[in-house]
Amino acid sequence: MAILSMWAVMMSQMWMLRWVVLLMGLQQTQAAVTGAQYRTVTVLPDMANLIVTTVIPNPDYRFATCSTWGNFHLKTFDGHFFQVPDTCNYILASLCNGEKHSDFNVKMQRKIVNNSVTFSQITVDLQGTVVELTSNKILMDKQELFNATLKNGITVKMSTSGVKITNNHGVNVFWEKDQSLLIELPEKYRGQTCGLCGNFNGNKTDDSFDNDLAKWKVPLLESCEDIKFQPTDQCKNQSLTDICQYYLSSPGFSDCYRVMDMSSFQKACEDDLCHCNGEHDCLCNTLTEVSRQCTHSGGIPATWRTKQLCPKKCPLNLQYMECGSPCKSTCLGPDANLLCKEHCVDGCFCPNGTVEDDVGKSGCVPVNQCPCEHDNKVYRSGESYTLACKKCNCTAGRWTCTNLECPGICSVVGGSHITTYDGKTFTFSGNCDYILTKHSNNSGIAVVGNLAKCDWGRSDTCLNSVTLVISGTTIHFSYNGFVTLNGNRLYQLPDSTGGLSKTDCSIISMLKIKLNKIKHN
Incomplete structure (x- = not known):
């Protein structure tokens, strides 16, 4: 038993030495930052009366x-x-x-x-x-x-x-x-x-x-395991207290004393140094919990992590913060943090003046460089796409679209299936000449179609002929392929003249009328 007790004491001293070495390194780092021209001297600070237990309640914390x-x-x-x-x-x-x-x-x-x-x-x-x-x-x-x-x-x-x-x-x-x-x-x-x-x-x-x-306890089918801790009296001493007081005296925790009783966290820190066999993450979990409890209590923790003590990494160009808005501003919601009523949280955030790119997934960008998305494709700010009737430009994550001169299309398919310029479809079985389209003031253009039964043995309707009137000129298209101009036979399709091919079906099965926008004075 004496040998085991001595071994426990020696191991606890070794674990404590790891933290003292880390502490000395941190102090040297801080001294180097404050004044590199001075010689570094490592001294454990006087921590008397550092941990306060009087807490001023936060009236906004309910x-x-x-x-x-x-x-x-x-x-x-x-x-x-x-x-x-x-x-x-x-x-x-x-x-x-x-x-x-x-x-x-x-x-x-x-x-x-x-x-x-x-x-x-x-x-x-x-x-x-x-x-x-x-x-x-x-x-x-x-x-x-x-x-x-x-x-x-x-x-x-x-x-x-x-x-x-x-x-x-x-x-x-x-x-x-x-x-x-x-x-x-x-x-x-x-x-x-x-x-x-x-x-x-x-x-x-x-x-x-x-x-x-x-x-x-909640009953379970499988058994659970008890963990045996080393008795704390075998490793606790003033050195552990000094180390934990030093960590908790970091300027990053200064506002936490205003809203929390830090003495209980100091004891948790000492327990970690005693029980965790020098495991680095063990103490980091308690220091992280101090920071999180501080925010939940209405405090504002600042930076306390270093490259040696509990470092955190973030993807891309995001930065780790102990107290950032849980309502992150993004390219799709650049003003989200302005409307946030929740207390701050720790995590990875974008620096001031930037937002998180939740469209192109490129990290943090200024708002004026936010990309846009259309049809599962990402466009950078300043890029554009064009459709038949509009052109859209990406500007700071928002599309700005301009309507273009756009033709209207009316079609007759199969002699009875009609689609209007505005996209309405209907079926009409006729037996006469019908005005398919014309100018509202009876000038400029008109298209007349002849809808009638295809032949005596069939009940369906065919588009037998189309007459196009443009500025007094009449062109007539017949189902048998003949085309006349102002009543005079022009030529029979198909035909090729001077390398230009003109083709039509023996029976007109579809008519598509395409009109550009007509401006009125």
Whole structure:
């Protein structure tokens, strides 16, 4: 036993040394940035009385939050912190009224993957609509989701890093994949909740579940595993406290002291240094949770990450921010952030003066460089396309179209099927000469068609002849191919003169009349 105890102490000292080395590197980096001409001296700062516990409530913040993250950490709606070190399925939050389909019921189960703690499955039941979340799939009432969805008053929004689920009662569930799960409840549910998230009565002292975790376990067919932590008294000392105080004293967290009790997060940080065997992501999950809890409480966290400490990468030219608008401005919605009423969130965002290109998927661009899309083709700003009757130019993500001089077309097909200039179709079986089109003032142009039975043995109608009158000149087309000009025989089709071919069918089966727009003085 003495040998094991000594080994545990030595290992804890080695893990702590990793964080001290990282801390020294960060201080050297910060010193180099502030003044490269000075010699760098690494000194642990005096952290006396740094962690404050007096919080000024934010009058605009009307939600309570419960969250679970990282190394089995959990914070109740009333602010009690504890750990649930096992892989069992638990009810996090639900109404205590016992109804089968209440406003909300959120369950969670963890698993261990490559010595890291992650989520196995999250089940969110909102008024009978069930959303199931796993690392590679999102189901809504057993149907897989690939895009943002609204069903039965339940909204599911997706991002590259997580999922947000809301209902019309003000319940919000935020899942950051593999990292954290957070539940927001409005004040109307105060004192009505059950589960690991507590009773939401404003008193955190009655949220202890040290001997009562089994009450909120969900029975499963498979077994779950208890995780044994190293006793904290074997690794906790003043050095761990100093390291965590240093991290939490970053200017990036300065506004968080105004809205949160940071002392509980300091203890979570010390637990991570003690239990996580020097695993870098373990402490990063807690520092990230501090930043997210700060935004949910109405604070504005600033940049605290560095290239050495919990770095984040974004695709293309997007930038990672701890506090950005959840209503992203894009080429299709450039003013979305101006209408946003939600608190800020962390993630990848476009720099000021640019919007996200959700058309061409090219990252962040100035609004005046936004592309457009037509018929599944992307056009850059300044490019255009032309159709028969209009030309459209792409300007800053918007189409500007100009109508062109466009011909109108009327057709007679099969001797009875007629389509007007405006696209109306009808069937007409005639037995006479009919004016198919003419100028409204009886001048300029006229087309007359002879519709009659095809022959004595048939009942259908044929277009037997067409007469075209243009400015006093009359051209007559007969079904047998003869063409006359002003009553004089012109020639018989088909005919070829001077390389120009003139062809017609022996029976006129279709007539198409194409007129350009006629302007009136």
